[in-house]
Amino acid sequence: MTHITPSDLSILLVEPSDTQRKIIINKLNKEGITEVSTAKNITESIDIIERHPPDLIASAMYFEDGTAKELIKTIKNNEKLADIAFMLVTSEVKREHLEEFKQSGVVALLPKPFTAEHLGAAINTTIDLLSPDEMELDHFDVHEIRVLLVDDSKLARNHIRRVLNNLGLNKVTEAEDGQQAIDLLQDNMFDLVVTDYNMPEVDGRELTRYIREKSQQSHLPILMVTSERNDTHLANIEQDGVNALCDKPFEPKFVKKLLFQLLEH
Incomplete structure (x- = not known):
């Protein structure tokens, strides 16, 4: 490279x-x-x-x-x-x-x-x-990791997908909101969920609750991307089962570090 x-x-x-x-x-x-x-x-x-x-x-x-x-x-x-x-x-x-x-x-x-x-x-x-910089993982083939990306903003999804692709995560399925994500989770298996917090109808917190309490994939690692600044809201999000929080803008170096921790723990 x-x-x-x-x-x-x-x-x-x-x-x-x-x-x-x-x-x-x-x-x-x-x-x-x-x-x-x-x-x-x-x-x-x-x-x-x-x-x-x-x-x-x-x-x-x-x-x-x-x-x-x-x-x-x-x-x-x-x-x-x-x-x-x-x-x-x-x-x-x-x-x-x-x-x-x-x-x-x-x-x-x-x-x-x-x-x-x-x-x-x-x-x-x-x-x-x-500069594409693929992650090297001990427990996964990075090219085989199935990611569900959930964000109601197409521009945000494009940016996040680009960052994920640069890290070697190419199997990315997109959902426009939490409800569409729930529908996808019912019929497909994933290794990681990257979701926005603020979305209409079913937001990131409700999606997290669904995954943890009702889905067949309750142990899925969840990375939540949010510009939320309310400490109480953030504490509640973490209590609902989010594994990691990432601020917007979605920065490649920080995201790489978070994903390594999530996938290699």
Whole structure:
């Protein structure tokens, strides 16, 4: 496998402020990234992306012609561009405004101002996405592990599937919600469940209860992916039988560590 370094990455920085662009470019340069193109708005950025797709887009939230929400939707809905990593740089702190980005498969949410540590972690996540790194397990053939992936967001499923595939887990069956997952569990055997928490009708917690109390696969390892911040809710989720909790964005290195613990315990 060819090892990718920060200096190999090409980044498109989408930022309306001249001052902010200079500050961020300087920070990227310090991380060893020199191939940086820039855009001031959505229209300009889409033109650049279609002509020269970058490895990573680092985008502000608001522009004169729209928001990062429109930009990420345009990219994710284009099959040729959907795999481009996307990082949001924003001073926004309201959870409801950031939730949609977490659900859309961004590699990182960087606060303004961000630290070198924040940026370094986001760059490493991007490199992990671009560099397949199969897990080596003692008790399983990683290629034979049957995963049930449950999330009501197609964008989130795409991102999580990509991370799982990079780790060598290629047998991934998708469910759009907890009820569809229950239907699949009744007719199919799995080795691992990766599920979102917040879903309509049957959520991740109810799905976990079903698996533990009513299914024929009550000992299935369950990895729950959630942006939930309520400690009481998280404690209740764990009591219901979830084996591990993973935050959104779904970071490859952390996920690899969790899956190794789940499957090799």
